[in-house]
Amino acid sequence: MKVYINNSNENWICDRMRSEFIDYNPDYITDNILQADVLWLFSNWIWREIPVDLLNDKKVITTIHHIDPQKLNIEDFLLRDKFCDAYHVFSEKTIPQFPDQIDKNKIHIVPYWYNDKLWADIENKPHLRKKFSIPGDKLIVGSFQRDTEGADPKIPKLSKGPDIFCDVVENINRTPHILLSGWRRQYIISRLESAGITYSYFEMADFTTLNELYNCLDLYLVTSRHEGGPQAVLECSSNKTPILSTDVGFASQVLAPNCIVDNVQDFIGKINSAGFDYTSKNHENLQAYTMENSMPKYVNLFRSL
Numbered sequence: 001m002k003v004y005i006n007n008s009n010e011n012w013i014c015d016r017m018r019s020e021f022i023d024y025n026p027d028y029i030t031d032n033i034l035q036a037d038v039l040w041l042f043s044n045w046i047w048r049e050i051p052v053d054l055l056n057d058k059k060v061i062t063t064i065h066h067i068d069p070q071k072l073n074i075e076d077f078l079l080r081d082k083f084c085d086a087y088h089v090f091s092e093k094t095i096p097q098f099p100d101q102i103d104k105n106k107i108h109i110v111p112y113w114y115n116d117k118l119w120a121d122i123e124n125k126p127h128l129r130k131k132f133s134i135p136g137d138k139l140i141v142g143s144f145q146r147d148t149e150g151a152d153p154k155i156p157k158l159s160k161g162p163d164i165f166c167d168v169v170e171n172i173n174r175t176p177h178i179l180l181s182g183w184r185r186q187y188i189i190s191r192l193e194s195a196g197i198t199y200s201y202f203e204m205a206d207f208t209t210l211n212e213l214y215n216c217l218d219l220y221l222v223t224s225r226h227e228g229g230p231q232a233v234l235e236c237s238s239n240k241t242p243i244l245s246t247d248v249g250f251a252s253q254v255l256a257p258n259c260i261v262d263n264v265q266d267f268i269g270k271i272n273s274a275g276f277d278y279t280s281k282n283h284e285n286l287q288a289y290t291m292e293n294s295m296p297k298y299v300n301l302f303r304s305l
Helices: 013-024 043-047 052-057 074-081 092-097 125-131 161-169 188-194 207-214 230-239 264-272 279-289 293-305
Strands: 002-004 039-040 061-065 086-089 106-107 141-143 153-158 176-181 197-204 219-222 243-245
Touching: 002 013, 002 219, 013 293, 052 161, 061 188, 086 092, 092 106, 141 161, 141 188, 141 197, 141 207, 153 188, 161 188, 161 219, 161 264, 176 188, 176 207, 188 197, 207 230, 219 264, 230 243, 279 293
Parallel strands: 002 039, 039 061, 061 086, 086 106, 141 176, 141 219, 176 197, 219 243
Antiparallel strands: none
16 A cells, blocks of 8 residues: 655645654655555645546545634535545544535544654753743743734634634733744734733744743643644643643643633633643643554554545
8 A cells, every 4th residue: 555645845734744654654655646545635725736537546535634614615625525535634523514515424533643752841941941032030821823814914813713812811910921933923923012012933943943942831822713633732742831722623632621721711710820730641641642653543544445
């Protein structure tokens, strides 16, 4: 069996995961699409780049990272479905968001994995904060994701909840300093500047730097309305960073119950009471998502096609 994985070349999460899968499973991978038995549309939004005759000829599995109901292009989804033999999702919460016309028996749940060579706890946090010129007298809160739509920095990407993030940090009773990474953080930056909240921005930090930034944090916030993962749940749990998250994706499968929140006031209440440090339990739950435990599940799914 040979698998061809399409490539978005966006220098972000899908590219990293694609590379990790290839490195871990070289015997099952081909870069020659003609030799593939299975086409894995891991970057599903560029599916039209695959010639139609190959989509018809090969077994096709499409990964749906998450679905934003407000932005779902049903016509495109249904057109792609004509070539799709199976779907892969990371969480059962994604399945109800599929269009009604899709055969739910085609959907398979295989969670994200985490790479313990990238994400780890670093004990000397004061040294790291000094390295990045992060103030020592504030609550250091992190958000490492994109938060605007397209090329317009004025439009928040509501599925990621940057408005919720700002509503929270603007109203907690401890003075925060915000660490940001990722593309297009203009919405949050403009809100922080308007509120007089200090921040540090590392736009496209490499993974070594990103792990160090996680280790600088007092708290990471996932304020998303829709997610497939999110990856930050695994990354924070790996490096024992305290985290609060909305109940999206597989957050409730990995995080301790007291790390799951429902609304802005819930975030604020937990932060003000400092009731968010459940890192040991999160780290324990993480072991089910190691590459060693996860990769065979993917291979078995491809074999089943």
